[in-house]
Amino acid sequence: MPPLPETFPMAKISGRTENDLVAEREALNQGLCKWASAELRDLPWRATRDPWSVLVSEVMLQQTQVTRVASKYIEFLERWPSPQALTQSRASDLLKLWQGLGYPRRARNLYDSAHQIVEIHNGNVPSSLEDLLLLPGVGPYTARAVLVFAFELPVGVLDTNVGRLLARWSGRSLEPKEAQRMADKLVDPNRPWLWNQGLFDLAAVRCSKRNPECSGCPVREWCSWRGIGDDPAVGSAAVSTTQTKFQGSDRQARGRLLKALTHGPVHSSKAAAIMDLQDDVVRASRLIGDLQNEGLITVRHEELLLGDLLQ
Ligand code: SF4
Numbered sequence: 220m221p222p223l224p225e226t227f228p229m230a231k232i233s234g235r236t237e238n239d240l241v242a243e244r245e246a247l248n249q250g251l252c253k254w255a256s257a258e259l260r261d262l263p264w265r266a267t268r269d270p271w272s273v274l275v276s277e278v279m280l281q282q283t284q285v286t287r288v289a290s291k292y293i294e295f296l297e298r299w300p301s302p303q304a305l306t307q308s309r310a311s312d313l314l315k316l317w318q319g320l321g322y323p324r325r326a327r328n329l330y331d332s333a334h335q336i337v338e339i340h341n342g343n344v345p346s347s348l349e350d351l352l353l354l355p356g357v358g359p360y361t362a363r364a365v366l367v368f369a370f371e372l373p374v375g376v377l378d379t380n381v382g383r384l385l386a387r388w389s390g391r392s393l394e395p396k397e398a399q400r401m402a403d404k405l406v407d408p409n410r411p412w413l414w415n416q417g418l419f420d421l422a423a424v425r426c427s428k429r430n431p432e433c434s435g436c437p438v439r440e441w442c443s444w445r446g447i448g449d450d451p452a453v454g455s456a457a458v459s460t461t462q463t464k465f466q467g468s469d470r471q472a473r474g475r476l477l478k479a480l481t482h483g484p485v486h487s488s489k490a491a492a493i494m495d496l497q498d499d500v501v502r503a504s505r506l507i508g509d510l511q512n513e514g515l516i517t518v519r520h521e522e523l524l525l526g527d528l529l530q
Contacts, residue, residue, distance in 0.1 A: 328356025
């Protein structure tokens with residue numbers, strides 16, 4: 220039997236606690252930022268630090284895929300390059316442009332935010348977490364994204380992609396506060412923009428939900444999971460669960476009505492049929508009420524109109 224080598228190479232211990240990761244932050248920052256500098260995807264909102272443009276892109280990206288957002292983002296900013304410009308249009312104009320992005324409540328909130336920014340902040344998107352969170356529809360994720368992508372402040376942005384990475388690096392499911400704390404502690408203080416954008420792209424391009432490409436991953440050394448065993452990201456903080464079915468959903472019915480309204484007013488007697496709910500007028504009427512309450516439509520003399528009458 221041949222003699223055993225004097226030193227047998229030990230497998231490197233891959234598990235990392237939060238403290239380990241924080242202690243090795245500089246090396247981790249270096250590893251990811253080096254990769255991101257070379258590999259970051261060329262996306263239109265990455266060419267600007269203008270706070271309004273960043274806010275618009277983040278609102279659009281909340282629930283819509285990158286590829287669908289890109290052209291709408293450019294179209295939007297050509298038309299409304301500032302909050303002031305948007306306040307001079309009608310909400311219905313924005314709802315028309317929003318067609319195809321889905322979740323139109325976001326458009327309404329953006330419209331109301333533009334008014335708030337003009338009236339309270341002199342037309343400038345606020346640069347504090349506190350003020351950003353007071354804008355309609357702006358939650359912790361969007362507020363932090365504006366802080367880092369417009370103002371380059373060292374905060375961690377925790378979306379479903381980053382949540383997945385943090386859980387995989389930790390090798391376990393994380394609680395919401397723990398995940399946000401980690402996201403904040405791991406930010407590269409000198410390159411917060413690049414670090415956070417790099418996390419998005421690493422998650423989108425390499426560390427996807429179903430097919431992580433662990434071989435050659437730039438942060439493999441700090442990852443506890445590496446694709447072996449149960450995925451710790453399942454059920455972890457900020458990691459989204461499977462979307463509910465669109466076919467036959469309230470979202471689909473609402474979308475049908477809003478689309479019809481972009482071409483002009485609709486008589487209320489036709490709304491259920493447009494929503495494909497002629498056999499369920501109670502549901503149709505509930506959805507019309509919801510759209511009205513959300514400021515997305517107006518009911519006037521038995522006619523439905525896009526937007527509201529306040530502008
Ligand atoms: S090693 Fe694999 S699971 Fe870990 S971060 Fe990289 S791609 Fe994701």
